[in-house]
Amino acid sequence: xxxxTHEELERIAEEIRQCTRCPLHRTRTNAVxxxxxxxxGIMFIGEAPGRNEDLxxxxxxxxxxxxxxxxxxxxxxxxDDVYITNIVKCRPPNNRDPAPEEVKACSxxxxxxxxxxxxxxxxxxxxxAWKWVCEHFGxxxxxxxxxxxxxxRTNTLFxxxxxxxxxxxxAAAIYNRELxxxxxxxxxxxxxxxxx
Ligand code: URA
Numbered sequence: 001x002x003x004x005t006h007e008e009l010e011r012i013a014e015e016i017r018q019c020t021r022c023p024l025h026r027t028r029t030n031a032v033x034x035x036x037x038x039x040x041g042i043m044f045i046g047e048a049p050g051r052n053e054d055l056x057x058x059x060x061x062x063x064x065x066x067x068x069x070x071x072x073x074x075x076x077x078x079x080d081d082v083y084i085t086n087i088v089k090c091r092p093p094n095n096r097d098p099a100p101e102e103v104k105a106c107s108x109x110x111x112x113x114x115x116x117x118x119x120x121x122x123x124x125x126x127x128x129a130w131k132w133v134c135e136h137f138g139x140x141x142x143x144x145x146x147x148x149x150x151x152x153r154t155n156t157l158f159x160x161x162x163x164x165x166x167x168x169x170x171a172a173a174i175y176n177r178e179l180x181x182x183x184x185x186x187x188x189x190x191x192x193x194x195x196x
Contacts, residue, residue: 001038008116009034012109016089022105024090024098030057034085034113040194041120042082044068045110045129046169048098054091059084064171068125071170071183075191083117085110087132103132111136115159121151121193122162126169137162144168149186151193165190 001009013033019025032049035058044060052062060068072078088098088106098106110132114122124130127144134141137159139152144166152164167186173179 005038005116009113012112012116016109019089019106019109022090022102024088024092024102027093028090029054031089032057032059032086032091033089033109034059034083035079036083037080038083038117038119040077040081041117042077042190042194043114043117043119043122044082044084044125045122045133046084046086046125047128048086048088048095049091050095051091059086060170063174064169067170067174071187074184075187083113083119085113087129097128107132107136114162118160120163121190122164123190124164124166126167126172130164130166133162133164133166137164139164148182149189151189165193 016033017031019031032053046060049059050062050064052065053059059065069079072082087110088102089109092098092102122133124133130144130147131141133139137154137156139154147166148168149165152166154162156162165186168179168183170183173183
């Protein structure tokens with residue numbers, strides 16, 4: 001990542017750590033702005049920090065994160081190659097779904113992160129991140145069960161061309177083991193895309 005991009009991301013991260021735009025700031029231990037070396041220009045977007053992420057201030061460091069690391073490793077990638085963040089940067093109590101007002105309050109941070117990074121591809125993890133991307137970039141929304149593993153490309157005025165691959169959330173594959181081969185296959189599709 002070039003120094004200017006890094007500096008701008010750090011500026012956004014500091015704003016996130018200071019943010020009081022929604023009630024989640026009252027119950028957080030740490031905000032979780034996002035992290036990763038981004039060497040291959042891939043951006044992963046999850047839903048919201050869980051307990052471990054809240055404690056450490058880092059995204060995907062719990063069980064789902066461990067599986068994400070393994071999936072990355074299975075296609076020869078590491079966290080240095082990607083940038084990982086979430087739609088909502090503070091943990092919703094008891095890991096409930098983020099409320100629409102919380103998503104709305106937090107969205108400008110993710111919008112700026114996308115703008116600064118200009119990712120070659122965005123991989124959404126789970127249905128919430130997929131829905132967010134569809135709504136923000138005007139991608140026709142299909143259910144995650146239909147859309148996962150496919151590439152969607154859309155031309156936007158503000159961000160230029162956005163390329164997205166929706167995937168199931170790694171946590172879903174932990175609870176439902178049938179989804180693990182599906183997720184593994186989708187990572188292979190990502191590997192194919194990166195060869196182009
Ligand atoms: N689940 C998410 O969606 N994000 C995290 O950072 C951790 C678990």
